[in-house]
Amino acid sequence: MATAIVTGATGITGSAIVEHLCKDSQYKQIFTLSRSQPSSSMSDKIKHAHMDLQSSAEDMAKDLSHVSGSVIFFCAYLARDDEGEAAKVNGAMLQNFLDALKITGELKQVKRIVLTCGLKQYGVHLGQPKQPMHETDAILEGGNWPPNFYYSQQRVLMDNAKANGYTWTVTFPQDVLGFAKGNFMNECTALGLYCSVAKLAHPDSELPFPGSKANYMAFNCWTSANLHAKFCLWAAQAPNAANQMFNVVNGDTESWQNLWPRMAARFGCKVPKEMFPGGDRSKYDGFEASGPSDLHDPAPVAVQATSEEVGIGMGMPDLKKPSTLYQQVDTTKWAKDPKVMKAWETLRDKYGLDQQAFDKATWGFLTFVLGREYSCVTSMSKARKMGWNGYEDTWDSFEETFDRLEKAKILPPVSQLKKETPLSS
Structure with a gap:
């Protein structure tokens, strides 16, 4: 034992x-x-x-x-x-x-x-x-x-x-999807609050994607806290997992172009008729944009872009330029907008929601994960070859976490939220 x-x-x-x-x-x-x-x-x-x-x-x-x-x-x-x-x-x-x-x-x-x-x-x-x-x-x-x-x-x-x-x-x-009581530093809390409040604060309950068009079309992986826990228990006992490092993601590759319409449907919102009216550097009417801003110079891919050792480098020295960060809706400033605060307070008072959830939500992290203009895809081949066969559908991970956030009085019940009308109507 x-x-x-x-x-x-x-x-x-x-x-x-x-x-x-x-x-x-x-x-x-x-x-x-x-x-x-x-x-x-x-x-x-x-x-x-x-x-x-x-x-x-x-x-x-x-x-x-x-x-x-x-x-x-x-x-x-x-x-x-x-x-x-x-x-x-x-x-x-x-x-x-x-x-x-x-x-x-x-x-x-x-x-x-x-x-x-x-x-x-x-x-x-x-x-x-x-x-x-x-x-x-x-x-x-x-x-x-x-x-x-x-x-x-x-x-x-x-x-x-x-x-x-x-x-x-x-x-x-990668971008862990989960919930812990009293811990608001997670992607799902900020995302769920953004979608819930948009139902009341945005015209016609539209749900604009806060980040960039490049991010919307990029590919990413996520990790369910539940799946990660199962992996850790497997790794603690598996002999061949000794002295090894592992990527741990759900096993599917997803994109906001697929997930965002599901977010809108879940929270009773509408996908805008034109998500990025101004292209990749659009600004959603009524809210401030953020960026573009450069990240580290050079981008991490530069390490593999070229190599003196034949067969190791990618042969692409032009990849050394820095990546950029851009949001058509700056979520940090959005959370302080009077229309947004009024909508949140309406939901908070009606459904008895936790004020700390909104105050401590990681809006800055949301700015990054939705605004980075590149994909983040990892390989699970190493763990698979060693016997790990765990898998979780990423949308199911979001749904499960949102359900838990509802029960914890961090998000309003979607069954009732869908019946709400925008405050401006």
Whole structure:
């Protein structure tokens, strides 16, 4: 029988892993660690411990004195605006945690650590990467590439594994679709609020795509938090997953040209007769646009664009120019528009919705994921070849998450929302 430790247990990826651990008969005990207390315990297998990952190894050891596990799922991270600071803080956080377990003597019980990272591994936040992305793609380091905290954490993980005799697995999910109570930092919350409020705030309940035409037509992959959790449990036990890194996406390739009409239908909105009346640099009437703005120079694909080694480079030196970001509706400014705020307050008061959801929604992240003018497609071949056969339809992932957000009083019930009329009519 296995025991597990989950850090970041109240976050979107961490809470999903805890949920699946509770259902898995292989695990007899689960220690959940976070700075906050869980609102409830879904299983008597769970024991929660308060722990501040920003504290010293010695202080963490006091909180971990009763905690042990054969498998660790490390899902915690701290966001920082400065990339160098993020690398320093998150690398130290993981190192101090491992040192704390060494102080308590429990690190010797650990068989495998599963670390959750993401597609920043390939620099998707910096611009267009090579498509599709593979785990063997070169990392973006040296020269004028900014620090990457994933690389810092991976080095800490690998160095400590070699010194202490455990194995490791690293996952790269993409634009995770999921929900955790009290956590509003996710794509579905902001998207669901945008669509719900548009029903009342926009003329004729039109639902303009906030991002660019290029993004609307691009191809992308998403990761269900539910599927990612299943993958992590598989990776924790699969012998051939030891000391490996894996892309983890749903398994389909999707596009907003297919998903956006479904969003409109779900929330009772209308697709505009002409989504981009001014072309790729259009501006939806009544709302501010944002950009275009350049991302990192050069784009990440430049690493593979050329190579001195024959057969390795793409032979396309012209790909080095920076990628751009553009939104025909700047969602950060949209959320502060008087018409939008009035529509939100109407829905909030009528359906008893959580004001924090709107206040803390990640509008800036939505600006990026809908405004980047390039595709983000990853390969699942490596995991498939090693025996992983999990799959989830991306639209089903959106639907399931929206349903949960409704039950949590973050989004209004669509059955009632569809009956609402625009405030201006």
